[in-house]
Amino acid sequence: MNVVKMAREAREASRVLAKTSTSLKNRALIEMAKSLRKRERLILKANGRELAAVRRTARSAAFVERMTLNGERIENIARALESVAKLPDPVGKITDFARRPNGLIIKRMRVPLGVVAIIYESRPGVTADAAGLCIKSGNAAILRGGKETVLTNAVIADALREGLKKAGLPPGSVGFVNDPDRKAVRELLRLDSLIDLVIPRGGPELTMAVRRESLIPVLAHDKGLCHTYIDDRVELGMALDVAFNAKAERPGVCNAMETLLVHEKIARAFLPNMAARYAAAGVELRGCPKTRKILPGIKAATAKDWDTEYLALILSVKIVKNMDEALAHIAAHGSGLAEAIITSDKSRAARFLKEADAGAVYHNASTRFTDGGEFGLGAEMGISTQKLHARGPVALEGLTCEKFVVSGKGQTRCST
């Protein structure tokens, strides 16, 4: 289907969704899950064909793994839709209230954005996840996944639309762009009168391309260059555990730590133990000159290291004079995703939490918790590193906005 036509249908559908009750939206989510389960064989057949095609290319094993579905994964995707049905509905929530001297009553009401486009890579699970979050928050969705999984996604999108129809909602609520040509995306990104928000989900190249080409407002994730600062007033065992977890538990994700900042007074007591634990896990360290005096065996960190998101078992380490220097380093090099302090000093923690400028700031915990599920949002559409609209993990609320609702008794305004 033509992209403009799809966006028009989504716009129409969004007007219906905006006024749909919570219970009906939940029923639709449950029907969508049912349809997915019913089409398991069709989905696996399409996925098998696409996997066979991709295995003949030079794609990495990780890429193939991410696009692979099986019975268990489809069941998990269906269950995720059912769990979104259980989340509280943000739409209609009243968040503020004021009575003005002239008697006007002013409230703020949470409402859907309208039409949300999601552009993602070859991960078929995103098709259902993104559609589910949009429906629950009263938005229509336009989905555009990676070209390697276009057949699999098409079957999934059909299943979702069937579920919507069964619940009596317009199937145009979920549009799926099955044209693998990049031109279709470019066309989509110009439809700012029909689409309210575009969310790129994928690597920095995808995000950059979307930012450059889009006339529609973008909600995006830049990169995750996360720091952990080890203060000198600290329980060493906790500092070792948290710093180890932040780097080594899953280094390939955006909320993993890339740079460790250590107060100079604790460096001699902390770094040798820390280095031993990292060495056992295969973590390569790159240090500032002061660090290399304590750990002479490690590589020197270059200026570039402080700005590198390794996404690998590599960590840059810097010794700082105090928290001021740590905060200045974070201000200069952080990406605004997550920053942590490990300290037993409450007032230092309070200062760090206030001043470190990121979507999520931590006291005595691992940056790895930066995730919608871990934060109790019930789901995650992505993690925003921008400041406007939504910061940090984005779930249902980030897909809504607030309007002013004013009730009067015939009040009119006088010139002032």
Add this chain to the structure above:
Amino acid sequence: MNVVKMAREAREASRVLAKTSTSLKNRALIEMAKSLRKRERLILKANGRELAAVRRTARSAAFVERMTLNGERIENIARALESVAKLPDPVGKITDFARRPNGLIIKRMRVPLGVVAIIYESRPGVTADAAGLCIKSGNAAILRGGKETVLTNAVIADALREGLKKAGLPPGSVGFVNDPDRKAVRELLRLDSLIDLVIPRGGPELTMAVRRESLIPVLAHDKGLCHTYIDDRVELGMALDVAFNAKAERPGVCNAMETLLVHEKIARAFLPNMAARYAAAGVELRGCPKTRKILPGIKAATAKDWDTEYLALILSVKIVKNMDEALAHIAAHGSGLAEAIITSDKSRAARFLKEADAGAVYHNASTRFTDGGEFGLGAEMGISTQKLHARGPVALEGLTCEKFVVSGKGQTRCST
């Protein structure tokens, strides 16, 4: 000063402002007001020179009026700064709280955006207003006003910086671009690594130019195409008063009504009286065919009329079959600024308030109230017609964002 250097200074200053206490920010605002009063003669001298220059051009009387200062206006500008000092500080406000099963405590804290650029026309009052709102919300400001008032603005900006200095805050917190060349604006709009938000304040051309050229996120106002829908279940006197006020009280502003929608069952009882009141005030009516059957003397509305923001004593009038048709008309032609229903039926009002898609929706009141002051926000940076980040009147809160603040006891994350 070079624009890049100014933006770097503002970025540095923003780190200081973000951690400045409410009382110190308030003291700075009061010092800024004092400095303004002290420089009254200098300001009036610069303004006088610029007024003399503009009077030799073809600029309209309204343009000249808007750029004119006098003692009283300077006093009002100073008082506005003092009143911003009295507003509650949004920074540091905690808005949400959750304790997770693993013991992590998750809050959301309101924080400043960082550096905000404001691009406005030749209205010197904006210089102090915009700077005051930025300082109170913990942001640095970069100001760029119209070229006709660059001398006046420069004196005002100097006064503001003097006030900041007296309070011990960095004068770089308020940067003023005194280069009248458009190139300076273009350069500013590319500094997305130093500036967090740009707010154009002026007509649609200015907004469009900023949207097109900016790499920085934009918070803007498109236009105000406001409707008032007169339901058939209505107190006629109230309907007449509110519809008259919405159109005629001050037709040149964005929150004035441009199209009146009337339920067909009430049209015969309502329109002749309404037309008489409008006629007495010199309002020109343009009607749909049904309207012209009741008011045969008026002009026919063309397709273009339904999309025109007149900003003048002109009103398009359409008779609709029911609220569905009214809502569909608003969805097709509204600009998302303000929409109103006049009805005595509470359930219809509730439906309209939910479904009409605008920054402000009204039941039994004039759209003219769409204003930060009238809403009790204490001030106004502008009225946003976009959905992302802030909608409707924007004051201090719209200049902030929320971050997640997580407190733990050494929690680490396990792979799932």
